[in-house]
Amino acid sequence: MQNSLAVIDRLIREHEAIRQKAAGIADLISDEGAVKLLGEIDAANLGRLLELLKSTMKGLETHFNFEESGLMAAAERFGDRRLNTAFSTLFLQHEKLRNDFAGSIRDLTQLLNERQSGRVGQKQARDTLARLNVTISMLKSHAASEDKLLHELKAALEK
């Protein structure tokens, strides 16, 4: 039980860190940020976004793995079927988030290469940012839904 609570607390803390990373990415690709990214400025901002995405994805990978193993064990020990099902359903989104992040990293790398050779298409660039925006929104709502369940599980365990 002590262990389960420690798992829950760690996940809630990690969600806060994920939220901060997501906010940083959202800032860089906001309407205002996109002008800097896609305008006639050098590629530094695009490179910064790419690095931020890579480090976020690395952190997410560790987080998802820990969540899938540690949390499932805690939830199963507690044995609430509704909560277990709710967590399992949310974990199905991990694969999509992994793929979408990898796709954005691939697209941005291509964009950066094309930008350096002066061939970047504005439409393609905007589409890439729009897709990333959808992924970031999905990540934020994923973490928020999990937080809600984590608080429920924590309250139940502390009873």
Ligand SMILES: [Fe+2]
């Ligand atoms: Fe998750």
Ligand SMILES: [Fe+2]
């Ligand atoms: Fe999570």
